[in-house]
Structure formats: C-alpha cells, structure tokens
Amino acid sequence: MTQDELKKAAAYAALDHVVEGSIVGVGTGSTVNHFIDALAGMRDRIRGAVSSSEASTQRLRAHGIEVFDLDGIESLPVYVDGADEIDGGFAMIKGGGGALTREKIVAAVSERFVCICDASKKVEVLGRFPLPIEVIPMARSHVARELRALGGEPRLREGFVTDNGNLILDVHGLSITDPVTIEMRINQIVGVVTNGLFAVRGADVLLLAAPGGVQRLDAR
C-alpha cells in the first residue's frame, strides 16, 4: 500500500468517531483531506464542521458541509486531525502545512482529539521532523535567537505566510524527550504565536494505519 492509501484508511476509520447530529472539528492536511471526503458521505447526519484552515474550509464547503465559526461554539465532541510525528505518550509535532495555530485552537475546545496517521508518523522521540513555530513577522530574528539558545536551528519557511498573516520558523535538530516542558518553554518566547508541539493537550485516540490494517490506540 502507498502512504496515501494508508492515510486514506486512517481517515475513513475516523468516521466511527464522529458523533451524529454534532458539529465536527476538522484539522488540515493530506490525511484530513481524505477525512473530509469521507465525511461528505455522512453530511446529512452531522450539523456541520468547524475548520482549522482556509484550505479545509474550502474543501468542506465544496462537499456541501456547512462550516461554522468557532467563536460561537463552546465545545465540540470530536476533533479529527493528522500529525507530522506522534510519540508513545500521544504528544505530536504538527504544522507541516502551517495550520498549527488554528488547529491548536479548535483542538482546545474539543472534548476528544482523534489523530489519524500512517504508521511512518509514529516515533520514539519527537524532533526528526522540524518543529514549526508561527511567529509575528517583526519578532522573527528575536525568536530565532531564543530558539538557537534552546539548541535548535530555526529556518524560515521561505515564501510562506500563514492564514493569520504570520511567518513560520521550522526548527531543526531538536530531540524532544520532554515535549510538555518544551511546548511551555517555547510559548514563553515573546513573538511566538503558537508552537507545533501538541503535548499539553495531546491526542486522546490514535488511528494508526499500517499495511495490516488500522490500529486504534487510546491515551492512558
């Protein structure tokens, strides 16, 4: 099976976690694109979706799924999203597509985070995938210096602007054995909007697709 077929398998398995009659939290990325396509098949059984990016919003609307503004919503039963890496404690690196800030906001108001991944995303230690950091443009050099002091090598994502009008620094060379501490530490750097570690609020369920099938793993 190709990696894309595995992503699709994980995405379709997430339909079992969608609560009928509810508004579904929807992430961003190539795995989530398969989920959106799958969700279209049950659009008459959900109220609609809250989206984490302009790209996901467009795809949801193209399928006739109503997209609600998160600000008017107190709580969502389920948020479905992919990850760039996920460790054994269900902490994740996200933001490879640059959607990390809105993803973290939608995840924060969701009762359950269902992570959909192909098996290549599961790692022992986070950090081989460069950690994305969304940064206010005027703070770029300051934030980069602070990240170097933490032992990372930040590189500007050239030619990329987030949905919020900010920049992304991708931090190479980190070995993240304590993701909760690093997430909180990076959040304290002035000028950082969001960092791509989802550890304080990690995934609750992981649907991990391998050639043998989709394995469901629950957070302890």
Ligand SMILES: O=C[C@H](O)[C@H](O)[C@H](O)COP(=O)(O)O
């Ligand atoms: O900003 C993008 C998101 O965090 C994605 O969830 C992540 O990059 C995984 O994307 P994909 O499903 O395309 O591998």
